[in-house]
Amino acid sequence: MIEATDLTKNYGNVTAVNRVSFSVTEGELFGLLGPNGSGKTTMIRMLTGQIPPTSGSARVMGLDAAKDPIGVRGLVGIIPEQETPPSFLTAEEYLRFVAGIRNLDSVDERCDRWFDLLEFQDKRDVLCKDLSRGTRQKLMFAQAFLHEPGLALIDEPLINLDPIMQRTVKDFLQEYVRNGGTVFLSTHILEIAEEICDRIGVIHNGRLLHCGPVGDLVGSGRHLESFFLDLVKGDAGA
Amino acid sequence: MPVPDLFLAMMKEEWRMHSTIFGSLGFALFPAIIAIFALLGSFTLPLFADVFPYDVVALLAHALFLLMGVMVGSFGLMGREFMNRRFGQASLIAYASRSLPVSERRIFGAFLVKDTVYYILLYVLPFAAGFAAATPFIGLDPGLGPLAFVSLALAFLLGLSAVCFLSTLYARSVALLAGTVAVLVMFALAAFRLGAITVSAVLPPYAFFLDPKVEPLAISLLLILVPATASVLFVTVDYPDRTKRFKNSLDPLAERVGTLGSAHFIAKDALDLLRSEGGAGKVIFSFLLPLGLVWVCLRVLIRFIPGIDPLVVFAVLLGVISATIYNWLTEFDSFTSYAFLPVEVSAVIDAKLKSYAIANLLPLGVLVLAAATSGAAGTFLPALAAFASVSAYTLAVTLYLTGLHPNVMLYSAGVFLRYLLAISPALLLLIFASIVDPGYAALSLLLVVPAALLLSRGRTKWQAWEMPGY
Structure with missing residues (x-):
């Protein structure tokens, strides 16, 4: 589903992502872990064609992300870390707006499903600017899955959500993957990755330090936290 | 503190x-x-x-x-x-x-x-x-x-x-x-x-x-x-608690403008304007106030310049002022809102242009009203040509120079200078030509050519700029 080859992104003299290669296969829940500023968000933006790589390439669902960004974004669902829905549309109108852009049918059913699943039916006619951060996050989650994509790329999936909703979202993602969907998520919250990811990549200062199954760590009796800290601190000291 | x-x-x-x-x-x-x-x-x-x-x-x-x-x-x-x-x-x-x-x-x-x-x-x-x-x-x-x-x-x-x-x-x-x-x-x-x-x-x-x-x-x-x-x-x-609730207005609005394409974007633009602080009143206020001043000043000028046709000059200035509607249309929007969706920058720009064309019915109405009440209906056609051409040209210059960011970019000295240099000569020439003969205002139709060119180049320019700028 994702094939990244020597992906590199420079911002002036700063290298945000440095020759990163990895792949994510269908039905996998892949977590990209890294401290703040390590290159996770830049990676998602390159994979979805929002920014072009300086060098290297990314194929996402069979398309070159740099050459056909609209095609990629048409196929996948994306939850950006910081973006919020438009202020002056209601929650329902925003989902209908996204449905209009994606030319979806059965919009009523799709909207109802997400308002029910994420438990915010009572907010559907409230302007986005008046929604709490958590509810906005739910709405961004709903827009990403509205077209039932085969692949979802999620930047910090549980940020702003309460523990109950975090459980709901984690359950949904695991169910989604069991049903053949693929998830690429980036996070710095290690517990999420340890709990739901099949494989993880660890990125630090733009370089991929590790890529492998979470099960390997569990099998070797190590906790993800100590593994992650050893890797990152070791890299920082190198 | x-x-x-x-x-x-x-x-x-x-x-x-x-x-x-x-x-x-x-x-x-x-x-x-x-x-x-x-x-x-x-x-x-x-x-x-x-x-x-x-x-x-x-x-x-x-x-x-x-x-x-x-x-x-x-x-x-x-x-x-x-x-x-x-x-x-x-x-x-x-x-x-x-x-x-x-x-x-x-x-x-x-x-x-x-x-x-x-x-x-x-x-x-x-x-x-x-x-x-x-x-x-x-x-x-x-x-x-x-x-x-x-x-x-x-x-x-x-x-x-x-x-x-x-x-x-x-x-x-x-x-x-x-x-x-x-x-x-x-x-x-x-x-x-x-x-x-x-x-x-x-x-x-x-x-x-x-x-x-x-x-x-x-x-x-x-x-x-x-x-x-x-x-x-x-x-x-x-x-006081002002959590606002609205029934879905996006789809009904989008259906009304469905034949134009970009229907959901146009509907969103309309809702942004209507529901943001001040509602539609802020647009009308920021638009009608300068127009009122222009009209008063023109009535004064008639006394000093016998040949002046107030309706034609008003139409030229109306065209420039109507371009401020574009600033309102982009005020509460930015491409980052769409960057994670399958949307091209040029599609957002096209939608803004269509919203602008619809919103220009307001200044058009003002022009018709001015013609009807001022007794200068005889020069309505050249005035109409001047209004439409100047409005399109000013919009094209604004779009080319500032893309989807006119409210920010026009504060840059270089951009502002280029804006003034592009608008002022055309404006002055038209006003002076119309003083010689109001019929010359029809020459403003020539502005449609650079306007089309600027719109086309503007779309290409901002398509390339917005993506890496995100």
């Missing part, structure tokens, strides 16, 4: 906000551009003195700065939404009374002082300085320069304090605001019937410029200080 410290912090914040966007030099040069244009414009005053008497030019300048005060004040009203769209979650000091151990009154007071000092330094001082530098060469009293600085600053502050006062009333109670406006309108109508409304009475800073005596100065200060003080004393951030 003492008010002076707050003031200094806000000044730094305002400077950094602008200089972050344009670069320090690009923004620092903005006042220089204003000064240069004021200087060059002042040199042309004697050439056109027969056509544009000095007192008419002074009236226009004071009206312009009054309007600028209104606009700066309006930004205070709606700024938070704008900042949220532009920079993500806004975190300006002005919005921080709940998180800082400082009263909202102090913060708002410092905010007003900051706006006063900042924008007087940014707009009024360079404008007055440019004019002052020219006075020795055009036979005017050099004392007029400092006088213009004071009176123009008063005009700016008059607009600023009035809007701040009205916004404080709005925050307290919409009914209170409506009642106050109703009383003011009734007062104005009564004064009009009694024949007590004169330009000097409506705009005391202008009266002070014409005749610098204590009375107009005192009236000006009174009209500034009383509303400003009241707005600080009664300011509140504890708005």
Whole structure:
């Protein structure tokens, strides 16, 4: 589903992502872990064609992300870390707006499903600017899955959500993957990755330090936290 | 935290906000551009003195700065939404009374002082300085320069304090605001019937410029200080619960414009305008107020220029002013909202152009009304051509230079200069041609060619710029 080859992104003299290669296969829940500023968000933006790589390439669902960004974004669902829905549309109108852009049918059913699943039916006619951060996050989650994509790329999936909703979202993602969907998520919250990811990549200062199954760590009796800290601190000291 | 410290912090914040966007030099040069244009414009005053008497030019300048005060004040009203769209979650000091151990009154007071000092330094001082530098060469009293600085600053502050006062009333109670406006309108109508409304009475800073005596100065200060003080004393951030709920209006609106394509974007633009602070009223207000001033000035000019056709000149200026609708259409939007969806930048631009075309029915209506009521219907067709062409051309220039960011980019000295150089010659040529013969206004149709070219190149330019800019 994702094939990244020597992906590199420079911002002036700063290298945000440095020759990163990895792949994510269908039905996998892949977590990209890294401290703040390590290159996770830049990676998602390159994979979805929002920014072009300086060098290297990314194929996402069979398309070159740099050459056909609209095609990629048409196929996948994306939850950006910081973006919020438009202020002056209601929650329902925003989902209908996204449905209009994606030319979806059965919009009523799709909207109802997400308002029910994420438990915010009572907010559907409230302007986005008046929604709490958590509810906005739910709405961004709903827009990403509205077209039932085969692949979802999620930047910090549980940020702003309460523990109950975090459980709901984690359950949904695991169910989604069991049903053949693929998830690429980036996070710095290690517990999420340890709990739901099949494989993880660890990125630090733009370089991929590790890529492998979470099960390997569990099998070797190590906790993800100590593994992650050893890797990152070791890299920082190198 | 003492008010002076707050003031200094806000000044730094305002400077950094602008200089972050344009670069320090690009923004620092903005006042220089204003000064240069004021200087060059002042040199042309004697050439056109027969056509544009000095007192008419002074009236226009004071009206312009009054309007600028209104606009700066309006930004205070709606700024938070704008900042949220532009920079993500806004975190300006002005919005921080709940998180800082400082009263909202102090913060708002410092905010007003900051706006006063900042924008007087940014707009009024360079404008007055440019004019002052020219006075020795055009036979005017050099004392007029400092006088213009004071009176123009008063005009700016008059607009600023009035809007701040009205916004404080709005925050307290919409009914209170409506009642106050109703009383003011009734007062104005009564004064009009009694024949007590004169330009000097409506705009005391202008009266002070014409005749610098204590009375107009005192009236000006009174009209500034009383509303400003009241707005600080009664300011509140504890708005009543105004969580707004709306039934789905997006789909019905999109269905209405479905044949145009981009239906959901156009519907969103309409809802942004209708539901943001001030509603459709802010567009109409920012649009009709300058138009009213233009119309009044044109009626004055007819007395001095026998050949002038007020409808045609009005249509030309209407075309320029109508382009400000594009600023409103992009005020609460940015491409980052769509960057994670399968949407091209050019698709967003196309949708804005369609929204603009629809919104231009408003100025078109104004033109029809002006033609019907002014008895100048005979020149309606050339006026219509001038309005449509100038509106399209001004929009094309704005789009080419600023993309989806006119409210930000026009503050860059280089962009602003190019904007003025692209618009002014075409505008002046059209006005002078129409003075020779109103029928020549039809020549404005030639502007459609560069407009089409600029729109096409603008789409390509911003398509390439927005993606990496995200």
